[in-house]
Amino acid sequence: MIRDNDTLAALIDAIRRFVRERLVPNESVVADTDAIPEVLVDEMKALGLFGLSIPEDYGGLGLTMEEEVSVAFELGKTSPAFRSLFGTNNGIGSQGIIIDGTEAQKHRYLPRLASGELIASFALTEAGSGSDAASLCTSARRIEDGDGVHYLLNGTKRYITNAPEAGIFTVMARTDPADRSARGISAFIVERATPGLSLGKTDRKMGQRGAHTCDVIFEDCRVGAEQLIGNREGVGFKTAMKVLDKGRLHIAAVCVGVAERMLADALAYAMDRKQFGQSIADFQLVQAMLADSRTESYAARCMVLDAARKRDEGRDVGTEAACAKLFASEMCGRVADRAVQIHGGAGYVSDYAIERFYRDVRLFRIYEGTSQIQQLVIARNMIREAKT
Numbered sequence: 001m002i003r004d005n006d007t008l009a010a011l012i013d014a015i016r017r018f019v020r021e022r023l024v025p026n027e028s029v030v031a032d033t034d035a036i037p038e039v040l041v042d043e044m045k046a047l048g049l050f051g052l053s054i055p056e057d058y059g060g061l062g063l064t065m066e067e068e069v070s071v072a073f074e075l076g077k078t079s080p081a082f083r084s085l086f087g088t089n090n091g092i093g094s095q096g097i098i099i100d101g102t103e104a105q106k107h108r109y110l111p112r113l114a115s116g117e118l119i120a121s122f123a124l125t126e127a128g129s130g131s132d133a134a135s136l137c138t139s140a141r142r143i144e145d146g147d148g149v150h151y152l153l154n155g156t157k158r159y160i161t162n163a164p165e166a167g168i169f170t171v172m173a174r175t176d177p178a179d180r181s182a183r184g185i186s187a188f189i190v191e192r193a194t195p196g197l198s199l200g201k202t203d204r205k206m207g208q209r210g211a212h213t214c215d216v217i218f219e220d221c222r223v224g225a226e227q228l229i230g231n232r233e234g235v236g237f238k239t240a241m242k243v244l245d246k247g248r249l250h251i252a253a254v255c256v257g258v259a260e261r262m263l264a265d266a267l268a269y270a271m272d273r274k275q276f277g278q279s280i281a282d283f284q285l286v287q288a289m290l291a292d293s294r295t296e297s298y299a300a301r302c303m304v305l306d307a308a309r310k311r312d313e314g315r316d317v318g319t320e321a322a323c324a325k326l327f328a329s330e331m332c333g334r335v336a337d338r339a340v341q342i343h344g345g346a347g348y349v350s351d352y353a354i355e356r357f358y359r360d361v362r363l364f365r366i367y368e369g370t371s372q373i374q375q376l377v378i379a380r381n382m383i384r385e386a387k388t
């Protein structure tokens with residue numbers, strides 16, 4: 001759903017210009033320094049990028065899902081590390097509070113997330129619990145003493161995006177040690193400064209330099225009962241799944257944007273590069289790679305928009321979001337591969353952006369649920385629907 005075409009067009013135009021004039025020229029700086037220049041972070045804040053999907057009542061732009069994916073298509077047209085910095089504030093870091101938080105929790109955190117003053121991370125994965133998210137071991141033991149009700153958190157979360165920058169964490173932990181199922185899990189908002197919370201060293205990754213992940217360690221980390229999301233124990237796993245349903249759709253949109261950027265680079269190279277006395281874009285075998293890439297990225301764009309519109313209608317889009325994430329991330333990998341191929345030897349050296357994008361996009365098929373988990377979600381939902 002688009003609330004106002006002119007307002008959205010103005011926002012997209014401003015973001016398109018920001019991406020083209022400010023972010024694209026700084027891609028190699030970010031890759032070389034593993035950091036996003038502060039001046040760009042300030043410009044992102046001024047554009048409202050940290051609060052795209054945070055409701056207007058809490059200082060965000062309150063974009064609908066269709067508006068959000070339309071913006072994500074544009075944000076995808078540069079290094080994914082830029083989007084990653086404000087991605088968790090719009091997605092997995094804030095959505096637990098937006099979807100299931102209490103009014104007090106929303107008022108306390110959302111305005112600062114929307115402005116970019118505070119960064120939020122989502123802490124679900126552990127060393128022994130990745131795809132099997134419900135098997136997580138981090139514990140949150142309820143204690144009642146003279147100071148009231150508290151929870152004592154113990155455990156380690158792994159590969160947590162933006163953890164080195166984060167001011168708050170949405171943490172999934174087991175409040176009922178006797179219940180090893182998803183129903184024993186609760187979600188908490190934990191502030192960075194809470195005693196007992198520490199960070200591991202920043203991970204060295206294959207790509208996406210400038211976007212940081214690390215372990216988040218809880219050792220007798222005491223959080224007040226008011227930090228339990230929605231003031232309800234036992235529903236934290238469902239909160240996490242609802243957050244991921246939305247996040248997967250957003251990532252699918254980013255995949256479309258990145259694929260379009262890689263294809264534009266490959267087309268420009270193919271038209272410029274001459275072999276056998278003519279531009280390689282005139283060769284039909286190169287044209288096949290361009291055409292297949294255009295067809296697939298267009299298909300993914302249509303899927304993402306359709307799923308986003310359905311979500312805006314209030315429909316459950318768990319299946320559609322998983323389909324879009326599966327297809328768009330796999331498509332993005334294929335387009336990256338063809339774009340390197342079209343560049344030939346030039347695609348294997350870092351003078352061209354495609355070498356970096358090829359590594360950056362590999363993550364899309366893994367995070368917020370691997371392709372295999374999307375397949376599992378889709379098929380399970382099909383079987384469930386057929387039984388009802």
Ligand code: COS
Pocket residue numbers: 122124125130131132133134182183237238241242244245318367368369370373376377
């Ligand atoms: N929305 C709301 N509730 C959901 C849900 C969704 N999308 N998906 C599952 N649930 C609920 C189920 O209805 C069930 O509730 P009941 O106990 O009341 O019946 C509960 O959650 C447990 O669901 P399920 O039995 O399907 O859980 P499983 O352990 O079988 O696993 C998968 C579910 C595999 C889909 C889940 O663990 C998953 O998504 N794993 C990947 C995790 C991931 O994406 N990690 C990325 C890290 S974050 S960057």
